[in-house]
Amino acid sequence: MSARQVLTAAQMQAAEQAIFDTGISVDELMRKAAGGAAEWVRRISAGRAVTVLCGPGNNGGDGYVIAEILRQSGLQVTVVAPLAPSTDAAKNARAGFKGEILTSGGAAVGSVFVDCLFGSGLSRELSAEHSLLLRDLAERHDFRIAIDLPSGVHSDTGAVLAQSLPAYDITLALGAWKFAHWRLPAREVMGQKLLVPIGISAVEGAAQLVGRPTIKAPTQDAHKYTRGLCAIVGGDMPGAAVLASKAAMRAGAGYVRLFHHEPLASAPAGLVVDPMPLKVAREDPRIKAMLLGPGMLPHEGTTKDLETACRHGCGLVLDAGALRIVQGYLIDDGANILATPHDGELDALCKTFAVIAEGRQARAQAVAAASGMVILAKGPDTVIAAPDGRLALAPPASSWLSVAGTGDVLAGIAVSRMATGRDAFTAASEAVWLHGAAARMCGAAFTADDLADAVSGAMSEACE
Numbered sequence: 001m002s003a004r005q006v007l008t009a010a011q012m013q014a015a016e017q018a019i020f021d022t023g024i025s026v027d028e029l030m031r032k033a034a035g036g037a038a039e040w041v042r043r044i045s046a047g048r049a050v051t052v053l054c055g056p057g058n059n060g061g062d063g064y065v066i067a068e069i070l071r072q073s074g075l076q077v078t079v080v081a082p083l084a085p086s087t088d089a090a091k092n093a094r095a096g097f098k099g100e101i102l103t104s105g106g107a108a109v110g111s112v113f114v115d116c117l118f119g120s121g122l123s124r125e126l127s128a129e130h131s132l133l134l135r136d137l138a139e140r141h142d143f144r145i146a147i148d149l150p151s152g153v154h155s156d157t158g159a160v161l162a163q164s165l166p167a168y169d170i171t172l173a174l175g176a177w178k179f180a181h182w183r184l185p186a187r188e189v190m191g192q193k194l195l196v197p198i199g200i201s202a203v204e205g206a207a208q209l210v211g212r213p214t215i216k217a218p219t220q221d222a223h224k225y226t227r228g229l230c231a232i233v234g235g236d237m238p239g240a241a242v243l244a245s246k247a248a249m250r251a252g253a254g255y256v257r258l259f260h261h262e263p264l265a266s267a268p269a270g271l272v273v274d275p276m277p278l279k280v281a282r283e284d285p286r287i288k289a290m291l292l293g294p295g296m297l298p299h300e301g302t303t304k305d306l307e308t309a310c311r312h313g314c315g316l317v318l319d320a321g322a323l324r325i326v327q328g329y330l331i332d333d334g335a336n337i338l339a340t341p342h343d344g345e346l347d348a349l350c351k352t353f354a355v356i357a358e359g360r361q362a363r364a365q366a367v368a369a370a371s372g373m374v375i376l377a378k379g380p381d382t383v384i385a386a387p388d389g390r391l392a393l394a395p396p397a398s399s400w401l402s403v404a405g406t407g408d409v410l411a412g413i414a415v416s417r418m419a420t421g422r423d424a425f426t427a428a429s430e431a432v433w434l435h436g437a438a439a440r441m442c443g444a445a446f447t448a449d450d451l452a453d454a455v456s457g458a459m460s461e462a463c464e
Contacts (some may be wrong), residue, residue, distance in 0.1 A: 003195060005206040006177045006393055009120045009155045015176065015200045026089040029198060030058060033174045034065035034093075036196035037147055040172055041066060041114055042073055044143065048111035049076040053137055054094075055117040055151070056083040061090035062147055062174070063116025064097045071099045080105045082133060105137045113141035115168070117151035120178055126152045126162040138166035146171040149180055150189055157359075158183025158381075165189050175200040177209060182393045184381050207391040210384070212437075213430040215252065215462045227254025228419030230289045232412070233278060233305055234260030235296030235321060240408045242266050243448050244294045244319075247412030250455035251434060253289075253419040278308050289315035289418035294408045296321030306330065310337075315418035315427070318373070319411040324348050328371060337373040338424035340411050346377050365391065374424035376414070378407060382432055386425045397436035405448025410435045413455060434458040 007015065019029055041050065050070055054063035064079065071077045079101045085091040094101075102108060117134060118126070126134070134151055138144050144166060149155060152162025158180040171190035173181055175198040180186040187193075218227055230253045234241040238260055246268060248256045257272045258264070267273050290309045296302050303325055309316055310330040316337045318326055323345040331337060341349055346363055350356070353370040357363045364377035364385040375385045382394035414431035422430065435451075437458035442450050 002202040002206070002208075003197075004177075004209040004211050005203055006179055006182065006209055007203060007206055008179065011203050011206060012120060012176060012178065012200075015203055018201065019199055026058070027092055030061050030089050030093060031065055033196060033198045034062040035069060036198065037062065037172045037174065038066040038069035040170070040194065040196070041112065041145060042070060042075070044145065044170065045070070045075060045112045047075065049078070049109065050112045050114060051078045051080060051105075051108045051110040051137060051141060052114040053105070053117050053134070053151075054079055054081045055119075056086040056090065057119065057121060058087055058089055059116050059119030059121075059148060060085060061087065061093035062119075063114065064090070064093035066114060066116070066147070067099060068097045071097070076110070078102060078108050078110060080108050080133075080137065082130065105133050108137060108140070110141055112143045112145065113137050115144070115146045115151050119148045120155035122151070122161060123154060124161065128163070131163045134162065135164055135166055144168045144170075144191075146190065148172065148174045149178060150186070153180050153186040155180050158186035160185055167191065170194060172196050174198060176203075179207070179393070182209065182381060182395060187381070187396065205389060207393055210392050210394045210429050210432050213433055213462050215430070215459065217463055218254075222254070224254035225286050227252070228288045228416070228421065229253070229255040229257065229284075229286045230291065230415045230419035231287045232256065232258045232291045232294075232415065233296075233309065234258055234264075235294060235302070237295035237297075238264055239266060240295030240320065240405065242271075243405050243408040243452055244291060244412030244415070245271050246449070246452040247409040247455050248291070248416035248419075250452065251413040251416035251431075251459060253416040256416070278305050287312065287314050288421070289317065289415045291317040291319065291411055291415035293317075293319035293322030294411060298325050310335075315415075315424065317411055317415040317418065319407065320345070326352065328353060331372050333372060335372060336418070336424050338376060338414055338418070338428050339367075339371075339373045340376045340378060340407065340414065340428075342378055342407065346375075349375075361385070361391070365389075374428055376410075376428040376432065378410065384425065384428045384432065390425060392425075392429050394432045394436070398439040398442075400442070400444055400446060401435075401439050401451075403446070403448060406435075406439075406451055409438075409448055409451045409455070412452070430462075434462065437461055
């Protein structure tokens with residue numbers, strides 16, 4: 001099992017079918033999944049009465065099995081089932097429940113509500129009747145648990161398919177994460193998310209959830225060049241490049257050089273500000289990665305800098321202004337290039353590379369395939385897409401990141417990780433995690449400078 005893989009509904013069905021092909025029945029797998037979920041519910045309920053809402057499909061079947069396990073453990077359990085079971089496994093599960101079953105929720109009493117009405121197969125709007133029942137039961141219980149997904153959520157998109165979906169305290173994902181667990185708006189109502197293993201194997205081509213990287217400390221004989229030299233090209237508004245440089249200095253590279261035509265009073269003492277023209281500097285083979293774009297405005301000079309950087313052949317991070325001038329002819333096959341657009345810049349890339357797609361993930365994947373660049377499409381639910389089809393989803397980060405300059409910090413972390421030898425996709429994944437960890441350490445109402453300073457602490461968490 002891969003605890004970080006994220007599956008579509010179709011991939012999950014195929015993964016379950018692979019289990020059935022080994023000789024395990026649907027009923028046996030249901031008992032395993034429901035047994036793991038029931039143990040969580042039992043612990044959480046701590047002796048309190050439980051109401052389980054069961055739907056017609058196998059998610060409802062899970063609910064019947066959960067209810068019977070809780071009943072046998074001595075808890076007071078009421079099942080509400082507005083629809084009869086429609087699958088053989090759900091029918092068998094209902095027959096195995098020996099407690100009370102209500103067809104409406106008016107008489108249901110309890111402290112803990114368990115939602116098993118609809119699961120990952122839902123693709124249409126909940127009826128008004130079922131939406132009302134769901135809200136009513138949720139409001140009359142102190143604690144709310146969703147099994148696999150809250151009812152009224154589209155598994156693949158995170159779209160809400162119900163009116164006024166209730167907020168849950170815990171969501172117990174069965175077998176593998178689904179896209180909705182990490183997508184807005186659905187993830188906002190799921191509370192704490194826990195994974196219940198059921199024996200799902202690693203799925204080829206599955207998306208992955210960005211996790212804590214493993215970063216090794218420099219070797220005893222390391223020096224600034226073996227740790228990696230990264231170059232950051234200053235733009236017309238140099239403050240952005242200084243922010244990126246401060247983050248890069250704390251993210252692992254041994255040497256950070258900021259190329260800018262004049263001294264910068266805001267530059268920290270440890271940062272080398274180099275007035276050398278980039279066309280001369282590019283001859284330095286020790287430069288392992290470059291960052292262009294922060295504070296950069298589109299004009300002839302920046303276009304020449306971009307062309308120069310692309311010809312160097314080192315790892316390259318393109319951010320902000322560089323994303324609005326990059327063209328396909330500049331990108332060689334197999335180039336190690338990372339682009340870090342927000343939604344507006346992603347729109348510009350879609351136009352540049354003739355991409356038509358809806359949604360951040362689909363657009364990022366299409367631009368990656370069309371351009372040959374790794375795309376780190378940043379936002380409240382960030383995605384990383386590679387030209388070869390790899391996809392990573394970022395877990396939620398602090399909403400206090402919504403302040404000017406934090407994107408420059410992210411780009412600085414990414415170029416630093418590339419300078420240490422990471423490929424663009426790995427560098428993007430590590431940068432996203434370090435960026436989020438630094439934000440968590442900052443607490444509330446921080447500045448981009450605060451965030452850059454906190455990158456060292458995030459690195460400490462990631463180091464072995």
